[in-house]
Amino acid sequence: MYRLGKLAGAAVVAMAIIWSGAASVSAEDAVEVGVLLPLSGANASAGAKALHGVDAALAEVNAFGGVLGGRELKLIVEDTESKPQAGIEAVRKLVDVNDVPLVLGAISSAVTIPTGKYTVSKGKNQITIAATSEAQREIGDGLFTMLATNSVLGRGLAEFVAEDATPQRVALFYMNDPFGVGMARATGDALKAQNIEIAADLAYEPAKTDYRAELQRLAQSNPDAIVAVSFGETARVIFKQAYELGLMDKVRGKWYQPYIANPAGRCIPEVCEGIKGIDIAAEPGPRYDSVLAKIAESAGEDVQLDWFTSVGYDVVWVAALAINLANSTDPSKIRVAIPKAMEIYRGITKSDFSVDADGVQVSQRFGRRIYEDGALVDYLVE
Amino acid sequence: MLEQVLLNSVIRGSEIASLAIGVTILFSLLRFANFAHGEFALLGAYFTYFFVSVLEINLWIAAVLGAVLGGAVALSSDVALFSRLRSSPGIVLLIASLGLSIFLRAVVAGIWGVEGHNYSDELETIYRIGEAVITHTQVIIVIVSFTAMALFYLLLNHTQLGRAMRAMSDNMALAKARGINIEVTIRWIWFIVGSYAALGGTLIAMDTQLWPEMGVHIILVVFAATILGGIGNVYGAVIGSFLIAFLENASLAIDWAFLFAPFGVEGSVYIPTGYKFAVSFAVLIIVMLLFPKGIMKGSKGD
Amino acid sequence: MIELALFFSVLIGIYAIMALALNLQYGYAGLLNFGLVAFFAIGAYASALLSLSGVPVLIAMAIAAVIAAIVGALIAIPTMKLSVHYWAIVTISIAELIRVISTNEEWLTGGTFGLGDIPQPLAALVPLESYPLFFAGFTLVLVAACYLLSSALVHSPYGRVLKVIREDEDFGQSLGKDVASFKLRTMVVGAAMVGLAGALYAHFTTYITPQAFEPIVTFIIWAAVILGGKGNLLGSLLGATVIVLLYNSTRFIGDYVELSAVTLANIRLALIGLLIMLTVLLRPNGILPERKQVF
Numbered sequence: 004m005y006r007l008g009k010l011a012g013a014a015v016v017a018m019a020i021i022w023s024g025a026a027s028v029s030a031e032d033a034v035e036v037g038v039l040l041p042l043s044g045a046n047a048s049a050g051a052k053a054l055h056g057v058d059a060a061l062a063e064v065n066a067f068g069g070v071l072g073g074r075e076l077k078l079i080v081e082d083t084e085s086k087p088q089a090g091i092e093a094v095r096k097l098v099d100v101n102d103v104p105l106v107l108g109a110i111s112s113a114v115t116i117p118t119g120k121y122t123v124s125k126g127k128n129q130i131t132i133a134a135t136s137e138a139q140r141e142i143g144d145g146l147f148t149m150l151a152t153n154s155v156l157g158r159g160l161a162e163f164v165a166e167d168a169t170p171q172r173v174a175l176f177y178m179n180d181p182f183g184v185g186m187a188r189a190t191g192d193a194l195k196a197q198n199i200e201i202a203a204d205l206a207y208e209p210a211k212t213d214y215r216a217e218l219q220r221l222a223q224s225n226p227d228a229i230v231a232v233s234f235g236e237t238a239r240v241i242f243k244q245a246y247e248l249g250l251m252d253k254v255r256g257k258w259y260q261p262y263i264a265n266p267a268g269r270c271i272p273e274v275c276e277g278i279k280g281i282d283i284a285a286e287p288g289p290r291y292d293s294v295l296a297k298i299a300e301s302a303g304e305d306v307q308l309d310w311f312t313s314v315g316y317d318v319v320w321v322a323a324l325a326i327n328l329a330n331s332t333d334p335s336k337i338r339v340a341i342p343k344a345m346e347i348y349r350g351i352t353k354s355d356f357s358v359d360a361d362g363v364q365v366s367q368r369f370g371r372r373i374y375e376d377g378a379l380v381d382y383l384v385e
Numbered sequence: 386m387l388e389q390v391l392l393n394s395v396i397r398g399s400e401i402a403s404l405a406i407g408v409t410i411l412f413s414l415l416r417f418a419n420f421a422h423g424e425f426a427l428l429g430a431y432f433t434y435f436f437v438s439v440l441e442i443n444l445w446i447a448a449v450l451g452a453v454l455g456g457a458v459a460l461s462s463d464v465a466l467f468s469r470l471r472s473s474p475g476i477v478l479l480i481a482s483l484g485l486s487i488f489l490r491a492v493v494a495g496i497w498g499v500e501g502h503n504y505s506d507e508l509e510t511i512y513r514i515g516e517a518v519i520t521h522t523q524v525i526i527v528i529v530s531f532t533a534m535a536l537f538y539l540l541l542n543h544t545q546l547g548r549a550m551r552a553m554s555d556n557m558a559l560a561k562a563r564g565i566n567i568e569v570t571i572r573w574i575w576f577i578v579g580s581y582a583a584l585g586g587t588l589i590a591m592d593t594q595l596w597p598e599m600g601v602h603i604i605l606v607v608f609a610a611t612i613l614g615g616i617g618n619v620y621g622a623v624i625g626s627f628l629i630a631f632l633e634n635a636s637l638a639i640d641w642a643f644l645f646a647p648f649g650v651e652g653s654v655y656i657p658t659g660y661k662f663a664v665s666f667a668v669l670i671i672v673m674l675l676f677p678k679g680i681m682k683g684s685k686g687d
Numbered sequence: 688m689i690e691l692a693l694f695f696s697v698l699i700g701i702y703a704i705m706a707l708a709l710n711l712q713y714g715y716a717g718l719l720n721f722g723l724v725a726f727f728a729i730g731a732y733a734s735a736l737l738s739l740s741g742v743p744v745l746i747a748m749a750i751a752a753v754i755a756a757i758v759g760a761l762i763a764i765p766t767m768k769l770s771v772h773y774w775a776i777v778t779i780s781i782a783e784l785i786r787v788i789s790t791n792e793e794w795l796t797g798g799t800f801g802l803g804d805i806p807q808p809l810a811a812l813v814p815l816e817s818y819p820l821f822f823a824g825f826t827l828v829l830v831a832a833c834y835l836l837s838s839a840l841v842h843s844p845y846g847r848v849l850k851v852i853r854e855d856e857d858f859g860q861s862l863g864k865d866v867a868s869f870k871l872r873t874m875v876v877g878a879a880m881v882g883l884a885g886a887l888y889a890h891f892t893t894y895i896t897p898q899a900f901e902p903i904v905t906f907i908i909w910a911a912v913i914l915g916g917k918g919n920l921l922g923s924l925l926g927a928t929v930i931v932l933l934y935n936s937t938r939f940i941g942d943y944v945e946l947s948a949v950t951l952a953n954i955r956l957a958l959i960g961l962l963i964m965l966t967v968l969l970r971p972n973g974i975l976p977e978r979k980q981v982f
Contacts, residue, residue, distance in 0.1 A: 488960025
């Protein structure tokens with residue numbers, strides 16, 4: 004409690020100092036920060052969701068007087084096309100041509116790791132938005148994350164499954180990419196540590212239209228519970244086909260997802276009824292609802308917002324705060340300032356964004372959620 | 386178990402065939418694999434979506450309108466692009482169609498957004514056949530697919546257009562000498578295969594979702610089905626489609642332990658699901674080595 | 688800025704080596720190799736794995752090229768009797784098979800996580816700040832070597848036979864030439880060059896994942912060869928340059944136009960598609976068409 008109070012106090016003081024007196028921003032000598040997001044390709048919808056948060060925070064920062072005493076914060080957003088190679092080309096442009104001191108992004112670990120390595124090798128900084136791979140720890144000084152790594156989330160998910168379903172055999176069903184494999188493995192290891200058997204270990208290739216054969220195998224393994232790692236558009240197809248094959252009915256209440264808000268976002272209510280999972284924006288900061296409502300208003304009802312949006316929002320504020328704390332656009336000064344900025348920043352996704360020595364988030368509180376009657380609600384294990 | 390494998394194969398096969406037929410016809414006439422065929426399907430699905438969501442037209446009427454517009458896009462692509470490359474080798478047309486596919490996908494994403502959509506959020510009616518299940522949409526997909534195959538059979542064998550088409554795919558110069566209007570025939574073909582791809586796209590989207598990436602992730606499998614059946618052979622393309630669909634489903638479902646039992650391997654042996662999309666390609670390689678002309682006789686293999 | 692130019696020159700160099708190899712196979716021998724990326728992947732993984740296990744980088748690269756060549760031969764020998772389009776789809780299938788294997792066999796390839804910290808050639812000898820320049824020079828040397836090799840091949844009697852075979856296989860046969868053997872040799876030389884390009888790519892980016900070896904890579908190189916001009920080696924160098932610049936110069940639109948990032952991303956891709964179509968329309972024989980040769 005003492006620590007929280009002290010931090011809150013520090014935050015208020017810091018905000019007051021930083022933004023005191025700044026009235027109108029000057030676009031003359033704008034401070035440029037790079038952003039890497041997948042805006043086309045398989046992860047494009049996640050990128051678009053994050054971009055809504057990024058844009059909203061940018062508008063707020065500049066409305067508050069920008070950075071460094073009245074300079075406009077300008078974001079240069081590059082498309083990674085959901086591909087590592089295009090991501091590398093994009094980060095080269097940001098670092099070599101635009102010469103930004105700080106890059107925000109990307110979404111997937113597959114793109115984040117090579118781009119992060121390059122940014123850091125040039126003495127610049129990168130704050131990753133949604134990547135959760137353990138490998139981020141190895142990238143070195145200058146890389147920071149907005150989420151905890153897979154092992155933390157995997158443990159949380161495994162605990163939830165073990166307590167809630169008390170299963171003997173659990174099947175793992177995950178997309179065959181670094182996030183899916185990393186997440187499934189972390190959860191599987193945590194389950195095995197509790198003497199729970201892994202009934203099936205099934206990988207699938209994302210972005211296809213037919214998962215019936217894979218789902219048949221999942222059903223065949225006859226598990227007590229299923230841990231599924233799926234995302235976005237692929238998840239929609241998987242849920243629908245699992246329901247149609249009768250699998251959802253068979254395992255009703257025993258299907259668990261990490262980051263459940265994303266895959267459950269646009270589900271047909273009957274299809275996803277009873278899906279459980281853990282979510283990171285489960286203990287959001289006080290402004291979470293109001294900020295997202297405001298974004299939803301300007302983005303239009305067609306747009307699905309979830310924690311990608313709130314993390315996108317938070318990362319821009321962290322960046323602005325770090326630049327102000329550094330009181331400079333010098334990358335090495337910003338590097339020192341980022342952990343401080345993360346410590347004092349009260350986010351909307353969560354309150355405490357403190358990082359450890361590797362630049363990885365220390366705390367990640369997960370809320371347990373269940374999808375009921377078309378909405379996600381908090382869930383308590385009985 | 387087996388029933389479901391068979392049903393899944395028929396559904397998936399119908400979806401692949403709805404594109405493979407068009408690809409194979411274009412191949413037999415113009416000698417190139419049309420990369421943009423997946424995007425014709427994509428556009429058709431989104432045109433239907435436009436009619437349903439904006440003009441609030443009944444889905445089936447919208448699907449027909451979508452198919453007509455899809456055919457129009459295919460026809461325009463011939464007028465603006467492919468007709469100007471008639472004398473170029475097939476590979477040049479293939480690269481042109483690659484450009485067209487990138488272009489159309491970006492246009493769809495630009496207009497309708499990168500997020501997935503559904504035509505409606507209503508639950509599907511599910512039918513049970515023994516142990517297996519199939520949804521209402523999937524039944525329609527299979528029916529439409531088989532009807533279309535029958536129509537293509539009639540078109541090829543009992544219409545002037547079909548006769549012209551077959552003559553052209555056998556020997557272009559001879560067809561010309563016989564007074565067949567090559568250009569008009571080609572335009573008709575573009576319209577027909579474009580509409581059919583568009584209809585197929587709508588059906589696939591009804592069964593799964595609308596998404597700008599849907600076309601690009603199916604086109605390689607369509608090419609494989611087209612070639613497996615024998616290049617330029619419409620019936621071969623249909624058989625190739627169902628064969629690939631069956632292999633994808635059956636190979637994962639079969640316990641291969643019987644193959645390994647003689648070597649002292651105990652327990653079940655399943656192909657890892659991560660290899661699903663490799664199965665059809667592996668089989669394709671083996672089939673090509675065993676039947677170097679495709680499983681059905683191709684119109685032209687060279 | 689200079690660093691970016693050096694980065695693109697290496698990228699262009701890697702694409703150019705592949706385009707040269709493909710032009711040799713298609714433009715001269717008429718082989719429709721749609722599995723180019725398979726050899727790119729084999730070269731990249733082989734060189735990365737060898738150098739990670741302690742083999743000096745330059746030797747690893749050479750071995751990787753040899754391995755790619757051997758795989759090329761192993762693929763070509765049983766499939767040579769297939770007619771061109773069937774052969775084309777077999778090569779796509781093999782490439783997809785190799786990609787799926789590299790995604791799933793983590794013990795060998797690092798699976799979907801890929802291989803990281805791949806050593807760079809002569810990194811200990813070159814000062815860090817001039818390393819990008821060195822690597823660009825190194826790439827240039829390799830491109831020049833591949834160009835000279837290709838050029839020597841196509842101007843040799845072997846090259847002339849290839850063109851005869853491409854124009855009319857039966858005629859080639861009737862001259863008493865063993866067509867299959869000529870095609871096989873072209874396949875092997877091309878595979879070695881693409882394998883070398885893959886090795887170069889691995890040591891350049893120092894991090895490879897299966898996602899870098901999707902079929903689109905093959906088609907991009909095909910576009911480079913067709914845009915540059917079939918049967919013209921200089922055309923391939925030009926085609927590779929045009930493709931890389933087309934893909935990346937379009938990124939700079941955003942620095943001059945005020946548009947939402949999503950719109951911009953779509954406009955950029957639409958423009959790339961449009962420019963590919965336009966180039967093909969305006970120069971169906973390539974920017975540098977094949978020169979007519981009198982035998």
